[in-house]
Amino acid sequence: AELADWPERVKTMQRNWIGRSEGAEVTFEVAETGQQVTVFTTRPDTLWGVTFFVFAVEHPLVEELARAGGTWEQVEPLRERVRGTPLTVREEADTKEGVPLGVHVVNPVNGERVPAYVAPYVLMEYGTGAVMAVPAHDQRDFEFARQHDLPVRVVVQAEEGVPVDPAELTEALPHDGVMVGSGPFDGEHSPASIAKVAAWLEEEGFGHPAVTYRLRDWLISRQRYWGAPIPIIHCAKDGLVPVPPDELPVVLPDDVDFRPGGESPLARHPGFLHAECPVCGGPATRDTDTMDTFVDSSWYYYRYCSPHEEERAFDPESVARWMPAGQYTGGVEHAILHLLYSRFFTKVLHDLGLVGFREPFPRLMNQGQVIYDGASMSKSKGNLVAPMPLVERWGADTVRLIILFAGPFEDDIDWKLIAGDPDRRPGVHAWMGRVFNAVDDATDSDADEPEGLRRATARAVKGVTEDLERFRFNTAISKLQVLTNEMRAALDAGGGAREAASALALLLTPFAPFAAEELWREVLGNAESVHLQDWPRFDPSLVVEDTVTLVIQVNGKVRDRVEVSADIDDATALELARASENARRAVGAGRVVKEIVRAPKLVNLVAQG
Ligand SMILES: [Zn+2]
Known part of the structure; x- marks a missing residue:
């Protein structure tokens, strides 16, 4: 498999960073205004437990709905305050805070009208910026519901034991068990039922199966001198015009005023700033931002293979000879940035036919x-x-x-x-x-x-x-x-x-x-x-080498003995057992259903039929 020689920990970190989640998109309707609002949920099987609905403060419908619901005076100050808060802080937002919008949404699966809120704990960056709240089975929704006296409805019960009384809950329930109070799905096992519910939503026209990612777009422009200039010219008439290929690369000037001024130092360098528009020939200006240096570190190693190449970014033959890297060593702090971006750039270069492989660093070691x-x-x-x-x-x-x-x-x-x-x-x-x-x-x-x-x-x-x-x-x-x-x-x-x-x-x-x-x-x-x-x-x-006797058994009976090196691994021992004529004869027309391997001494093949 790809990345077989990568630490499992780094692969897990990258997987979590990308954050692929499967689920469904479901469309709710605003009762008072008739607008459609889509949410993404990983748990469509809990749709019957929705008791309220929450919008992120930046959701484009918030102002209109708050005005319709007569709550704009309360909603506006909340929105202004939250907008000025960094995302990293907002990820830790207090789940108790929120303001009612004064309108309701209709749950498509049962036609129920539930109140809509706006709250800082829902982020525009994830999903669609609006969530269906299932307080019985989601801890943040649960805390919000308790604070605002909203109903809690259990829709997944444990396989055994007495049904849970929602009034007694002190925290959200895990949602592994049997679906209850869920219309056509009562008695279905959850979470196994998720795919079934998603398919049903599509049949009924309420939604469809969907995938989302935690990974967000990468804003690469920086207001700094150090970095590769962004090869774009701004023309009042033609808008954003790429610098023509024969004028690349755009080179940084080396006589720049570095004094702080709240903008890129390049913006104060007239020689760099002013350019001719490649389309109309009129006066224009260069983009004065530079790229995040992670852009360079994502593929510099290809340039290193042919540093004197004048015509192209790199010479593909040199890259084919030197890359992919035989061994990459580095600190684990690069796991989700440099090492992820490098893989991404390489996949793009591969798809463009510029490199012949999909992974730049097949072997990775993180030093302690x-x-x-x-x-x-x-x-x-x-x-x-x-x-x-x-x-x-x-x-x-x-x-x-x-x-x-x-x-x-x-x-x-x-x-x-x-x-x-x-x-x-x-x-x-x-x-x-x-x-x-x-x-x-x-x-x-x-x-x-x-x-x-x-x-x-x-x-x-x-x-x-x-x-x-x-x-x-x-x-x-x-x-x-x-x-x-x-x-x-x-x-x-x-x-x-x-x-x-x-x-x-x-x-x-x-x-x-x-x-x-x-x-x-x-x-x-x-x-x-x-x-x-x-x-x-x-x-x-x-x-x-020291040798030992490998005993090959079929269903616990000794069928063969082979002299092997004392340091052979399980895979080699198993290969030898499978290749043994005597063992094959003992298995006969049966099928090996289990292999017990204790290299270098024993392999037992369990056969049936
Ligand atoms: Zn122009």
Whole structure:
């Protein structure tokens, strides 16, 4: 699947940000004026529980309805106040506040007239800016109903137990259960009935199934200098005119007055501002806003593939060679902005035929954070830890090793736990001391390298190489510590360890570059830098894998045995079981209904028929 190598957490964040919801649009009619008002609901199965109706303050019908209902004097001040409130604040709006409009709407499913209100907790940005209120099954509607003495009607009851008395409710009920008081749908199971109700609404002409998204339009213009200019010319006669392609790109001037003035600095630069209209040739002005820098960060990496391309944004052949990115690493703070916009831009470029893939970053890793005493470090909390005293005391390589060894790449590490006392010698520093001793002793010995150490070296090269590919830096370092111990043991037993010493210095290079260089040149006596050497290789015959017997059962009876590598995964074990002739014969004409896999030792196929 696409994005198989993305953290589940990021995919969930993006899914929630996009906020796709399925449901239905339902049309209500204003009783007094006859106007139609459409609402979106994810729960059309609760339509029979509607006891009032709420408009957002910005809804285009609000003023007209309030005037018709004689309440404009109360509604207008509320609207003025709420309009000046930022959306993020309004999302937290008090659910008790609201004003009656003095008019009613007619519920199409049962013909009931319910009172209409205007209230800050309903937002124009979501759905249609008007909601049908079902206080028995929606907590915000419930709070509003209690405040304004509005009826609460239960239309979904629990499968078992006594019916709920709405008067006794202290909060909205969950709406899983059986529909009641719902006309033709009484006895239907909810929420399974949602699709059925939506289809019925369409048949009856009351509405239709619909999908909405939480994601809103993105206003990309900014009143800032830094950013890509918006390539539009404003002409009094021709309106908005795109800058002709042969005049692109519009380049920012580099002599701009940055003093604050409440508008883009570009608006005060006459040379930039004034332009000729591409249509009529008359005097016109350039758009002085620039684009949000997220516009650039959404696709800059394509430009990086061919930075010297003059004719186009990028050279498709270079992009085909370099992209999609083999590995993306970054903080999770980008999950719903940069990483979502980049995917969106790439899908558009793909649909335009400009790139041959739909995902720019098929592999994503989010690194953990360094925290302190359980909390994020921040100036305001006063829990910042400066790394330099530790670097001065124990060396940069030690600090690097502490961080890499502290835990998996994706996990946060708590600095208090791993290096809380700067005066205490870090464990990795003591280990580096043992590395220097062992490598030094290895250069003094001419003895043959024992077979066991040669195997240990090959295992370390293989293991560290694999760990690096998978960002398992902490386990790579523990493998280097194992190799150090093996070297020590071989040397103490009178054996040699030169090959192991060279491999250890090379393998240490990405983790402790200064120490590795010191070992390579000063201790091992090589002339050229360790950073110019090839990555070490190993003799595969020295890394013979342990094997175990995989038992293949059908319905609990042993049907086959296969020798397998001890580290095979469940998928491989299952594949071998399915391929086994003996197992196939045992299944015969039956059908495998269940597979129990315990790699590397057991696969049991459960067959029927
Ligand atoms: Zn013009």
